[in-house]
Amino acid sequence: MMQSAGRLEKDLLGEARVPLEAYYGIQTQRACSNFDLSGVHLHHFPELVNALAMVKSACAKANHRLGLLDDQRCIAIEKAAALIIRGEHHEQFVVDMIQGGAGTSTNMNANEVIANIGLEVLGYDKGEYRHLHPNNDVNMSQSTNDAYPTAVRLSILLKHGDLVRSLASLRDAFAAKADEFSDIIKMGRTQLQDAVPMTLGQEFQSFATTLGEDIERIAGLSELLKEINLGGTAIGTGINTDPEYARLAVGYLSEVSGFEFKRASDLVEASSDMGAFVLFSSMLKRLAVKLSKISNDLRMLSMGPRCGLNEINLPAQQPGSSIMPGKINPVIPEAVNQVAYQVVGNDLAVTMAAEAGQLQLNAMEPLIAYNVLESIRMLKQSMDMLKNRCVRGITANRDRCQELVDSSIGIVTAVVPYIGYENASRIAKEALSSGRGVLDLIRDEQLMSEAQLEALLSPTNMIAPQKRRAS
Template sequence: MIVETPRQDQLVDQPHRIEKDLLGPLAVPAEAYYGVQTQRALENFVLSGVPLAHFPKLILGLAMVKKAAAAANRDIGELSAAKYDAIAHACDRLIDGEFHEQFVVDMIQGGAGTSTNMNANEVIANVALEYMGHAKGEYKHLHPNNDVNMSQSTNDAYPTAIRVGLQLSHAELVDSLALLQQAFAVKRDEFHDVIKMGRTQLQDAVPMTLGQEFGAYATTLGEDIERIAGLYDLLREVNLGGTAIGTGINADPRYAVLAVSHLSEVCGHPMRLASDLIEATSDMGAFVLFSGMTKRLAIKLSKICNDLRLLSSGPRTGFNEINLPPQQPGSSIMPGKVNPVIPEAVNQVAYQVIGNDLAITMAAENGQLQLNVMEPLIAYKIMESMRLLRRAMDMLRERCIVGITANRERCLELVNNSIGLITALNPYIGYEDATRIARVAQETGRSVLDLVREENLLDEAMLVEILKPENMVNPRAIKRK
């Protein structure tokens, strides 16, 4: 989404109002609910083309923080009931999904998130002013800084809003992961009796079932459901009330505890106040850990998709053990070709998430002294990773996993023709004979079973017993040679 930014010389020919800040007067579109500082950021930061509105949960987080702060200031007696009501009304409308298009600042910005914080302050102030019966920009009645930003700094309000936004996104990510995990579990049960050849280093290993293979995918994804939930608890610790650097300057001593208590009520998650606000203001450790978790999940998904592409390769010259549901023609020149486009797309999402994690790592490392000014990039990339992963998992489940079918005959054919089958016979005929049979099979192209029968190394009844699928794919007691 590219934000078209009107230049000042264009604005003067359009309906506008003049607002003032530290740097002087500036034209702002008359219909805009944002104000002068947002307008400056619009003109300064034309970078990613991704505005704050791209991430609705971040806007909800900002609105919830502002409402909680206003409630705390009202409780203390620093904000009048009328102003609180107006601010709370504006925040509620944002929480309900209104005015999100007014959050126009680029996700990548200088100033440690000040432009994001002021975008929120200005929109809330102007919505509140209209509720009070005043025009946009009449800040003498309710001011973005003096009232909406009371007892706050960007340095505590913004990171708190990011954490709230992540809390609100948690259920969506975990739900998508759980549904994908369940889809693999269904295939585990469906394919429980499909005997196939397992592989290591892309070479024949030992028999297994296709159900065991898909069951492993279900298990590895299930592990991450619990771990993601555990890491979310780290993101519930906030520095709200620390203001500029964590010392709490310009905030009443009662404010921090009240604000965090109100925030927990507003967002529905048990947020808690950090014990050391100075440390919490500059530390990005929780974001680094959570980003690492998204990378771990991305790597798992990519590995699974690599496997799906291999297992479905061919159809005539590859593994061809499974069929992926066809989604679109695969070539503009090769008739009949159908590509594994869904796993391929998930692979690319995974690479993007891995790249995002590196960007977050570098941004977290590059903080200096009492603040990390790279927090906008951290917020952008974490939220982008979560959004991409959620969409990728939904796509993979709906358009690929649920429609996978097994080529049972092909799987069995590969087992019977595999030299790896000798491993199942090894305890009964001994390692030396097993090695010799494997070498002869490799050199002549003959099957392992034919060679064992030809040399009378095992009688037919024993062979039949050994080669029962349930005996090859599970532990069993063995009478070794």
């Protein structure tokens, strides 16, 4: 029987064939066979692939500076890393995001790909590792336990900017609608019951404000991710490194990435602690909860169109029913709701994985990386979708808003300072039982003059504090 084509490689467990065209090697191949779990591979997150390449490049520079890596090998690693950072060979990062081994499979996928690209740079064939070795050269002075966590932190920082920009853009879209709707009076509601008047602009400004609060908070939390354990190797003691290596490697990574990293003061603690990820993930959950609440409000304000509030119109995106002609559903906010629920679930997975660390390492970090990166990706895409396919196209039903204000019992709250709580309660009860309007009843009993009512019920007086003389 003819043996399958491929180059023969060997590791601790023996020999295996790797496809000739593959830049990854035997350890990556074993990982692919072992971990077919999520179907989401490393290349699904290009920022993580780029971050791995940046870490390997920085470490090579540090080893070269210390005289541990010769010119030829260092240049080959740097060139290979540069090609990856440029977007080439990402399809070679084939390991499942969820994996055993605390990220060893991810680290070896990077080591093998960079080694084989580097071999071609040097004029050798893939797999000729005596000239450039995945472990001896590309992984020099490193362990998965410091290289992988550092790359995960960097990958979040690389995605973080896009998330914040999408959040700011969505905030601005709501703020623009707030300006557009600033003169439309409507009823506010508490516990789904009529409350007091407000403007539709105030309601949309509240959406903009609550989202804007999270921009600074997410930016602030990203600073926690800039403290790294690079140079700690296996458990934080720095075994197999030069005394100057950690300082140099962190400095070169700052240069390569553009982020100002600092070495953790306690590398043993930093090798097992996942606290920064827990905080960052919880901030993503907070944003998801806010987005879901806003989406709920948009759906409720638009419900109808004939038998609901119908205060706003959401842009129609697709037919809403296979059986009911003419039905249009609020599909964009509904999709945002579902993203939010997924992000909340991701945060729980991060929490449990962070808790599962034991002694000097947390072996569950791949699950943390997957869920944090996936939450960022989904939140960014959902915010862009909500802005472009919903918020920008929202229109107001001005007459409907005014109709609900005029017929609401809630407007009686505005007259309490003038006619007293007991009178106001009685008027409200009678209005409910009789179906008559609050203002008509007040006029019938001459509890306030027409001039007083007119002044009190003007839009500007109903939506903000007003100076009042003592009676």
